[in-house]
Amino acid sequence: MSGWIRFFISAAFAVCGMAAFVFAAVGSCRFRHVMYRMHSTAIADTVGILCLTLSAVVYLGVSFVSAKELAVAVMMLFTSPVSTHMLAEIEYHKGNYASGVGRGKGGGRDDG
C-alpha cells in the first residue's frame, strides 16, 4: 500500500514537472519578446527541474542517489536565476525592455 502511495506521489510530481517543461517549450516558441521568452524558460529551470527531482527522490526513498539529485536541484535553483538575471540585465541595458511592454499592445507580441 505504501508503495502505491509513494508511486502516485512520485508520478504526480513527474507529471507536474513535465507539464512545466511543456509550458516552457510552448512559451519560448510562441512569445516574441526576449523577456517573455526568458520568463517561460525560467519556469523549466526552476519548477520543472524541482518537480522532476522531487519525483525521483520520492520514488527512490532515502539513498545516496536521491541526495545527489537534491544537490542537483539546489544547484539549479541557485544558478538558474542568476543567469536569467544577467541576461535580463543585458537586455535592459540594450533598451529592449520597453518594446511591447506597457504600451497597451498586450499579448507580449513584438514582431518588429
Add this chain to the structure above:
Amino acid sequence: MKTMKNDIKSKLSAWLNFDLDLDEVPERTPPKPKAPHRSKLLILRRIQNERVHRAVYALLAVFCSITLAACLLLTVSGMPRYGEDAEFMDTVTYEYLAHGMEYTGVVNIVSGIILEYRAFDTLGESFVLFCAVSCVLLLLRRDGASGKEPPAMRDITGDPILSSSARILVPLIFVFGIYVLLNGHLSPGGGFSGGAVLGAGLIIISSAFGEDVSGRIITERVFKTVTTAALLFYCVGKSYTFFTGANGLPTGIGNGTPGDILSAGLILPLNIAVGMVVACTVYGMYRMFGKGRF
C-alpha cells in the same frame, strides 16, 4: 529655298560669330556593335566556372556519400545478429571488459580505455585542443602596440547578485572539478569533464570579480607553462610505456590496488595533465574572445 537657307545661315553665323556650315554635317553612322567589356567577360566566365564547380561538387558529394553509406552498410552486415553467440566477433571488447581492471588497475573501464589502450587517440584530442587555442591566440590576441581596443562591452564585474552568488558557487565548483579530475579512474569523469568544470570556475571568477582577481590565479605565463608541461608530460609518459610495452620490458610503474585513489599507474597523472590542458583551453578561449588578452 536655297537663298533662304543661305540667308539664315549667314544670319546665324553673324549672330553666333561663328562660321556655320550646315551642309557639311556628317551622316550619323550607327555605332559598331562593341565587343563586351572585359569585366563582363570575366563575370560570364566566372558564372560558367561556378556552374562547373557546382556540378563537380554535387558529383563528388554523391560519390562520397554513397561510398560512406556502403562502408557503413558493409560493416553492419558483417556484425553478428542480435542474440547470436558472438564470442569470436568481439574478442577486443571481451578482453577490455574481462581483463581491463587486471591490466590497467582502473575501476572505471572507460578511463582505462581512453588513457591506456587508446592513449594515442586521447593525446591527439589534447593536441586538437592545443591547436584550437593556439589559432584563437594567433587570430584574436591584441598586442600592446598594434592592437585596437575592442568595442566597449557592458561590464558585469561587481554586479551584486552575480558576485555574491559566485562567492558561494566558486569553491563548490572547484571542489567538484578537482573531485571529477582525481576520481577519473574510479568513477565516471576524468580529465576532459573535470577540466571543463575547472575552466568554467575560472570563467565565473573572471566575470564576477574582474580580471584583477583572475589574473592572480592564471596569467599568460602560467597558461603557457601549464599547457606545454602537461602536453609534454603526456607525450613522454605515454611514449615511455608504449616503448617498454612494445618491447616486452617492465615499465616499473605498478598498478596498485584497484579502487584506491593512488592506483592505476599513469592514468591518474595523465588525467590531471589532460584536465589542466582542457581548463586552460576553456579559460584561454573565453579571455581571447572577450578581451583579447589574459
